Amino acid sequence: MKPSPQALGRWGENQAAIYLEGRGYSILERNFRTPYGEIDLVARKQNTVVFVEVKTRSSDSYGLPEESITPGKATHLLDAARFYIEDHPTSDGVWRIDVIAIQRSATDRPPQITHFRNALS
Numbered sequence: 107m108k109p110s111p112q113a114l115g116r117w118g119e120n121q122a123a124i125y126l127e128g129r130g131y132s133i134l135e136r137n138f139r140t141p142y143g144e145i146d147l148v149a150r151k152q153n154t155v156v157f158v159e160v161k162t163r164s165s166d167s168y169g170l171p172e173e174s175i176t177p178g179k180a181t182h183l184l185d186a187a188r189f190y191i192e193d194h195p196t197s198d199g200v201w202r203i204d205v206i207a208i209q210r211s212a213t214d215r216p217p218q219i220t221h222f223r224n225a226l227s
Contacts, residue, residue: 118162119146122206125219131156142185155201157187162208171207172222180226
């Protein structure tokens with residue numbers, strides 16, 4: 107049975123968090139809501155706050171996961187990141203937006219994870 111889009115999205119966000127933690131990132135927030143939309147993950151590595159948009163696909167029928175970042179979505183991500191920084195003045199001021207694309211081809215195999223650092227500016 108195919109998982110619902112929401113279940114697949116939650117699974118992908120968990121996979122992304124595990125991936126990031128394994129590379130020295132600390133997860134600060136999950137599903138942080140702003141007036142501009144939700145930020146999937148807010149992480150920190152050294153002095154940089156990293157806003158992470160996670161895109162997960164279970165097939166390539168609709169293209170690669172990262173291809174779903176439209177210009178409108180990019181604008182919302184930038185606005186949401188700026189809102190977070192303004193709302194959390196203890197942040198060092200160094201930040202970026204990353205995209206993590208996860209392709210889950212089968213439940214019995216590890217997913218393919220691609221990390222796009224500084225994907226939007």
